[in-house]
Amino acid sequence: xxxxxxxxxxxxxxxxxxxxxxxxxxxxxxxxxxxxxxxxxxxxxxxxxxxxxxxxxxxxxxxxxxxxxxxxxxxxxxxxxxxxxxxxxxxxxxxxxxxxxx
Amino acid sequence: xxxxxxxxxxxxxxxxxxxxxxxxxxxxxxxxxxxxxxxxxxxxxxxxxxxxxxxxxxxxxxxxxxxxxxxxxxxxxxxxxxxxxxxxxxxxxxxxxxxxxxxxxxxxxxxxxxxxxxxxxxxxxxxxxxxxxxxxxxxxxxxxxxxxxxxxxxxxxxxxxxxxxxxxxxxxxxxxxxxxxxxxxxxxxxxxxxxxxxxxxxxxxxxxxxxxxxxxxxxxxxxxxxxxxxxxxxxxxxxxxxxxxxxxxxxxxxxxxxxxxxxxxxxxxxxxxxxxxxxxxxxxxxxxxxxxxxxxxxxxxxxxxxxxxxxxxxxxxxxxxxxxxxxxxxxxxxxxxxxxxxxxxxxxxxxxxxxxxxxxxxxxxxxxxxxxxxxxxxxxxxxxxxxxxxxxxxxxxxxxxxxxxxxxxxxxxxxxxxxxxxxxxxxxxxxxxxxxxxxxxxxxxxxxxxxxxxxxxxxxxxxxxxxxxxxxxxxxxxxxxxxxxxxx
Numbered sequence: 001x002x003x004x005x006x007x008x009x010x011x012x013x014x015x016x017x018x019x020x021x022x023x024x025x026x027x028x029x030x031x032x033x034x035x036x037x038x039x040x041x042x043x044x045x046x047x048x049x050x051x052x053x054x055x056x057x058x059x060x061x062x063x064x065x066x067x068x069x070x071x072x073x074x075x076x077x078x079x080x081x082x083x084x085x086x087x088x089x090x091x092x093x094x095x096x097x098x099x100x101x102x
Numbered sequence: 103x104x105x106x107x108x109x110x111x112x113x114x115x116x117x118x119x120x121x122x123x124x125x126x127x128x129x130x131x132x133x134x135x136x137x138x139x140x141x142x143x144x145x146x147x148x149x150x151x152x153x154x155x156x157x158x159x160x161x162x163x164x165x166x167x168x169x170x171x172x173x174x175x176x177x178x179x180x181x182x183x184x185x186x187x188x189x190x191x192x193x194x195x196x197x198x199x200x201x202x203x204x205x206x207x208x209x210x211x212x213x214x215x216x217x218x219x220x221x222x223x224x225x226x227x228x229x230x231x232x233x234x235x236x237x238x239x240x241x242x243x244x245x246x247x248x249x250x251x252x253x254x255x256x257x258x259x260x261x262x263x264x265x266x267x268x269x270x271x272x273x274x275x276x277x278x279x280x281x282x283x284x285x286x287x288x289x290x291x292x293x294x295x296x297x298x299x300x301x302x303x304x305x306x307x308x309x310x311x312x313x314x315x316x317x318x319x320x321x322x323x324x325x326x327x328x329x330x331x332x333x334x335x336x337x338x339x340x341x342x343x344x345x346x347x348x349x350x351x352x353x354x355x356x357x358x359x360x361x362x363x364x365x366x367x368x369x370x371x372x373x374x375x376x377x378x379x380x381x382x383x384x385x386x387x388x389x390x391x392x393x394x395x396x397x398x399x400x401x402x403x404x405x406x407x408x409x410x411x412x413x414x415x416x417x418x419x420x421x422x423x424x425x426x427x428x429x430x431x432x433x434x435x436x437x438x439x440x441x442x443x444x445x446x447x448x449x450x451x452x453x454x455x456x457x458x459x460x461x462x463x464x465x466x467x468x469x470x471x472x473x474x475x476x477x478x479x480x481x482x483x484x485x486x487x488x489x490x491x492x493x494x495x496x497x498x499x500x501x502x503x504x505x506x507x508x509x510x511x512x513x514x515x516x517x518x519x520x521x522x523x524x525x526x527x528x529x530x531x532x533x534x535x536x537x538x539x540x541x542x543x544x545x546x547x548x549x550x551x552x553x554x555x556x557x558x559x560x561x562x563x564x565x566x567x568x569x570x571x572x573x574x575x576x577x578x579x580x581x582x583x584x585x586x587x588x589x590x
């Protein structure tokens with residue numbers, strides 16, 4: 001990742017740009033600068049977790065364990081095409097209009 | 103004489119069912135309060151005045167016709183703006199969803215309607231529920247009804263402020279890391295975060311699925327109990343709901359607290375806690391003791407790691423959940439011709455999301471990305487396991503745990519918003535509850551320079567009855583803590 005200045009100990013400006021691109025969020029120059037500084041502060045604080053030994057601890061996500069939950073496979077009333085399209089910012093006839101792919 | 107708006111909701115519903123009070127009159131009194139006060143407080147994003155009056159008149163007609171009415175007959179409810187309401191704009195306080203009108207009701211909203219409640223409007227919040235002060239709303243901040251220069255807490259700030267200011271008798275909030283309890287504490291009302299899985303999340307716009315729950319905010323404990331009774335219970339559309347029978351928590355209320363063992367959590371009353379909060383909490387504990395409870399101390403050192411674990415998990419889940427906002431099926435879409443697919447998404451998301459939402463999505467993406475997953479996300483989930491185990495262990499000895507809801511009184515608008523980490527730190531006492539999936543309630547327990555303070559009681563899974571019983575016993579013993587702000 002190249003050399004990092006002291007203020008960029010955890011994440012560099014280039015990494016911020018890269019991750020923001022992965023998240024599909026375009027950042028202004030000002031945001032890049034601000035986020036790099038803030039992320040370094042926040043990640044320094046998050047790194048506190050490294051103090052803990054979690055080798056033997058399982059990652060459990062739920063407080064009450066649930067096994068598979070099933071419901072009857074019966075047809076319910078779906079949204080009509082009109083309802084589904086109602087909130088689309090761009091539509092043409094009965095379709096959503098997406099950005100150009102090719 | 104007290105105004106009609108001060109009549110407890112459970113009592114109002116009874117009078118409306120009995121034909122002694124018109125729903126229209128009851129609903130109108132809140133609409134009038136709103137007209138008078140909400141220009142200053144800004145608790146609501148959307149008010150559905152005509153529809154609310156229409157629903158109220160329908161309730162009155164049903165009563166006249168001798169029909170059997172529901173538990174919330176004619177009671178208006180304010181709903182946080184991240185809970186879908188069919189035909190009523192649901193914005194998440196974001197430009198991204200500024201014009202989004204859901205084609206369906208969240209399960210909790212269906213349940214309100216099934217009990218003849220009246221939807222009054224949608225309340226302001228931090229954008230996508232990400233915040234502790236309701237300052238990140240695209241529509242501007244809500245003010246604390248106790249002091250208009252202070253924050254109401256967040257993220258359900260509008261829901262708590264509306265109830266405190268008498269602009270709704272009941273409201274729904276959502277709590278991912280304290281978003282019901284924090285504003286309840288800052289606004290001097292009662293707010294309950296249910297056990298994970300007790301209340302359906304169907305129709306709640308997702309932020310961090312494994313942590314969040316919808317819950318009730320009310321001015322008194324009995325109303326809080328009533329609203330929880332209505333929304334709780336299994337829902338096949340949310341496969342994480344627990345198979346518990348929907349019932350009523352009212353049976354849990356009443357009597358003293360003999361046999362209750364309450365543990366004051368040492369780590370949640372540490373150095374960073376404001377002295378006024380510590381003092382109020384000690385008086386609160388003293389009151390519980392007078393009511394027959396035994397008060398002890400408990401040390402849970404692992405809680406020191408709760409805040410970073412919480413933020414890593416919440417941000418990671420947020421980055422995944424909010425990936426859906428691409429401006430195609432719904433939501434904001436940036437104008438722009440000839441942009442390619444990825445670029446158009448990036449610009450749409452850049453303009454549609456506010457600063458804090460972007461911060462969390464990007465950090466969450468980072469915490470989940472190759473090379474950092476083990477160090478951040480996986481580690482945080484393991485720490486959550488440790489926290490849950492530690493709480494489970496403590497509940498072998500204690501029936502309830504006690505801590506402040508917030509480490510400080512309501513702070514000034516603008517005071518912390520430019521320092522994200524400082525703002526995150528305010529959640530230190532509330533996040534362990536979400537990581538453990540257990541229920542907790544915030545109860546008004548004192549004032550500091552005219553600003554409300556809150557006590558937080560924490561119970562083992564499905565211990566809501568216990569929380570409500572203790573809160574109600576306290577409310578009866580210390581009614582002076584349950585006051586209205588001097589708003590005129």
